[in-house]
Amino acid sequence: MDFLLTAIIQGLCFSGIALGIYISMKIFNIPDITTDGSYTLGGAVTAIMFTHSLPFYTILPMVIASGALAGALTGFIHTKLKVNALLSGILVMTSLYSVNLTVMGRSNLPLRDYTTVFTWWKLLGDVNQNSLLMLVVFVGLMTLTIGYLLKTDFGIAMRATGNSESMVRAMGVNTDRMKIIGLAIANALTATSGYLITQFQGFADINMGIGVVIIGLGSVIIGETLINWLGILSVWKSLAVVLFGAVLFQLVLALTLSLGVDANLLKIVTAVFVLLIVGLPRLFTKES
Amino acid sequence: MIELINISKTFNRGKPNEVNALHSIDLYVEIGEFLVIVGSNGSGKSTLLNVISGNIKPSSGTIALDGRDVTDRTDYQRSRYIARVFQNPLSGTAPDLSILDNFRLASLRTHGKGLTIGINEGFKYEVMEKLSLLEMGLEHKINQPMGTLSGGQRQAVTLLMGVMANCKILLLDEPTAALDPRSADIVMKMADKLTHDFNLTTVLITHNLKDAHTYGNRIIQMAEGRIINDVNEANKAKLAPTDLFGWFV
Numbered sequence: 001m002d003f004l005l006t007a008i009i010q011g012l013c014f015s016g017i018a019l020g021i022y023i024s025m026k027i028f029n030i031p032d033i034t035t036d037g038s039y040t041l042g043g044a045v046t047a048i049m050f051t052h053s054l055p056f057y058t059i060l061p062m063v064i065a066s067g068a069l070a071g072a073l074t075g076f077i078h079t080k081l082k083v084n085a086l087l088s089g090i091l092v093m094t095s096l097y098s099v100n101l102t103v104m105g106r107s108n109l110p111l112r113d114y115t116t117v118f119t120w121w122k123l124l125g126d127v128n129q130n131s132l133l134m135l136v137v138f139v140g141l142m143t144l145t146i147g148y149l150l151k152t153d154f155g156i157a158m159r160a161t162g163n164s165e166s167m168v169r170a171m172g173v174n175t176d177r178m179k180i181i182g183l184a185i186a187n188a189l190t191a192t193s194g195y196l197i198t199q200f201q202g203f204a205d206i207n208m209g210i211g212v213v214i215i216g217l218g219s220v221i222i223g224e225t226l227i228n229w230l231g232i233l234s235v236w237k238s239l240a241v242v243l244f245g246a247v248l249f250q251l252v253l254a255l256t257l258s259l260g261v262d263a264n265l266l267k268i269v270t271a272v273f274v275l276l277i278v279g280l281p282r283l284f285t286k287e288s
Numbered sequence: 289m290i291e292l293i294n295i296s297k298t299f300n301r302g303k304p305n306e307v308n309a310l311h312s313i314d315l316y317v318e319i320g321e322f323l324v325i326v327g328s329n330g331s332g333k334s335t336l337l338n339v340i341s342g343n344i345k346p347s348s349g350t351i352a353l354d355g356r357d358v359t360d361r362t363d364y365q366r367s368r369y370i371a372r373v374f375q376n377p378l379s380g381t382a383p384d385l386s387i388l389d390n391f392r393l394a395s396l397r398t399h400g401k402g403l404t405i406g407i408n409e410g411f412k413y414e415v416m417e418k419l420s421l422l423e424m425g426l427e428h429k430i431n432q433p434m435g436t437l438s439g440g441q442r443q444a445v446t447l448l449m450g451v452m453a454n455c456k457i458l459l460l461d462e463p464t465a466a467l468d469p470r471s472a473d474i475v476m477k478m479a480d481k482l483t484h485d486f487n488l489t490t491v492l493i494t495h496n497l498k499d500a501h502t503y504g505n506r507i508i509q510m511a512e513g514r515i516i517n518d519v520n521e522a523n524k525a526k527l528a529p530t531d532l533f534g535w536f537v
Binding site: 175 | 382
């Protein structure tokens with residue numbers, strides 16, 4: 001059962017990416033793939049700050065700021081220079097590879113026995129259970145913040161921007177600025193996932209971000225399917241369902257591996273799984 | 289209220305597909321005036337409206353709203369004066385947001401969108417009260433997504449949303465073009481009522497000559513980027529519907 005617990009922890013770690021993709025893709029309707037880069041950026045910043053023994057509480061703000069900067073850059077290229085959103089993301093993601101390599105100084109940076117977010121408060125004897133508890137608190141706070149933000153007047157303007165741009169501009173909203181802020185938030189969340197995963201696995205790696213966007217995408221699509229099925233309208237429930245999607249995604253992958261599927265095939269299993277969740281509902285709705 | 293001085297607009301200047309959409313237009317619309325603009329397709333009506341709203345920048349000339357020069361202001365900066373209803377019912381509202389959220393956004397048109405939760409019981413009550421004016425039963429559906437409403441309902445709601453914040457100018461770009469006759473009638477009557485009740489300056493573009501005859505206290509006809517007919521209130525009352533049809537022959 002231990003692998004299930006690990007999968008749940010991983011899923012919660014990835015909830016930042018899931019929320020990030022939910023914001024960029026569902027709320028702003030922008031396909032943002034800066035994710036691969038900003039996730040690794042979060043990991044790289046975390047690892048380098050740990051190994052330089054910087055105060056623990058300064059790491060998370062720094063990770064959030066760096067992710068936000070990456071997202072804002074994508075947003076700026078997309079809105080001000082009028083570059084296609086996908087290409088803007090690719091450009092920033094590509095250049096982040098060099099940035100991350102420079103930040104880390106080498107391609108892999110292990111963390112020694114530092115006090116991490118999972119261990120700085122020891123309530124439960126079992127390491128994994130304690131990690132899970134800390135993570136639930138962390139993700140809970142993160143989700144509350146985002147949920148509150150989306151409920152505010154600013155959040156309504158955010159949600160409307162991806163929904164009906166002409167209307168939002170007529171309501172006096174600078175949609176360019178709104179998109180830049182939105183992508184900054186999305187990538188700050190993604191970088192936070194990098195922060196969590198790096199501490200969980202105990203190292204940052206330059207290639208840790210490859211294909212990570214599909215985890216967020218898969219989680220959001222699971223969430224979206226459920227949102228449509230259950231007819232969810234509330235912001236809070238939508239966020240909760242997206243988090244559930246992130247955990248379910250990892251559980252399915254863990255179960256697949258436990259069935260004895262070659263680990264080398266993990267990425268193709270991931271891709272097929274996402275294809276199934278995207279494709280199956282479409283097939284079913286066609287019949288009805 | 290709306291003052292256009294020597295406004296010209298040329299699209300694709302210097303290219304083979306150059307279009308002179310507006311030729312040095314001078315237009316003054318008074319406070320409380322309900323101006324109807326008619327004209328064939330390509331006569332420059334929509335360009336004129338978009339120049340007023342700031343969606344299109346004029347090639348030359350100046351625009352003043354409420355006595356202030358706004359020529360260099362963007363559309364979202366001008367929105368403190370202007371409420372718009374678009375031809376497409378889908379453009380004026382956000383379909384996936386609830387009716388309540390849409391109204392909240394509309395009520396903040398002239399304000400910043402802050403980091404506080406602005407929807408409270410008082411606000412809900414205000415929205416329900418406004419919606420009951422429409423007599424469509426929408427006041428009981430404020431938590432429904434806007435997208436579940438019909439086109440006619442959405443246009444009527446868009447109009448109401450326009451007056452949630454202190455708007456002075458109402459721009460209507462063929463608001464009833466996509467609606468069935470009954471919904472179109474409700475929307476036009478609502479626009480007329482709001483113009484009177486809130487002393488708005490309204491500009492309506494329409495291809496429906498019956499509406500053009502029924503509503504408004506001034507009518508202008510445009511052709512090839514120029515104003516070729518301008519009929520004031522006293523004379524508009526004397527116009528027969530057939531006179532308007534005569535303009536297009």
